[in-house]
Amino acid sequence: MTDFFTLGFLQRALAAGLLVSLLCGVLSVFVILRRMAFIGVGISHSAFGGVALGFLLGVDPLWTGILFSVGVALLIEWTQTHGRVEEDTAIGIFFAASMALGLVFLHLSRAYNVDVFGFLFGNLLAIGPRQVTEILLVTGGVLILIWIFFKELVFLSFDEEMAWVSGVPVRLLRYLFLVMMALVIIVSIYLVGIILVSALLVIPGAIAQNLSRQIRAMIGVSAGAAVGSMVGGLGVSYSMDYPPGATIVLLLSLVYLATSLYQSRRRSSPAR
Secondary structure, three states: OHHHHOOHHHHHHHHHHHHHHHHHHHHHHHHHHOOOHHHHHHHHHHHHHHHHHHHHHOOOHHHHHHHHHHHHHHHHHHHHHHOOOOHHHHHHHHHHHHHHHHHHHHHHHOOOOHHHHHHHHOOHHHOOHHHHHHHHHHHHHHHHHHHHOHHHHHHHHHOHHHHHHOOOOHHHHHHHHHHHHHHHHHHHHHHHHHHHHHHHHHHHHHHHHHHOOOHHHHHHHHHHHHHHHHHHHHHHHHHHOOOHHHHHHHHHHHHHHHHHHHHHHHHHOOOO
């Protein structure tokens, strides 16, 4: 484990992993409370279209992925608000269309290479200094927004109708939250890839929900579970030569199962 303090690529992987897991842990609580897990899946898979467009245009796939994901997230919200389809229907439509566009873009770019594989399944150990800087900027920006609008986001998460009545800018916050989700999903792709990224936005919050009902405690538990699983998963993957993204998600899943069993036992045990 001393390699983490001496090897540059491991230091970058650890720094990026800490930032992304902390960010996902904080946002995950709001995703769970607002029941937006499926939207996370839709946005994460729509990122495939943006990444493929980046390969086609010969530009950094991160930026095209951000633009594409933010655009799809806003379209989902706009369609739900102004159209006649339900939210899950809109997600399914844009999910499929984005994946189809991604396949077409990849075909046109002929970019069937290791870079595409890295975006699909994550390549944490290959993160460079530029990617760490990008992740740091996104993490700082999103956490600042959550801090500024914390009370409003909590209000929105527990009672959206009352938030409307109380004068909270619900529509603006809904769009803002989707943009934050899209940004977090894109930088999380470095960690676990497009296929598994939604797990980072769902499992930490679900773990916290098993252990607490107070919002600040939930955020602490969720962030702790995400960061702990990232550090443990990265260590196991490096020592055992396992894929880091998959190892992190599996460790998170085991923690969730353990907390679910603990919660089930607490409920079934007789009150004293």
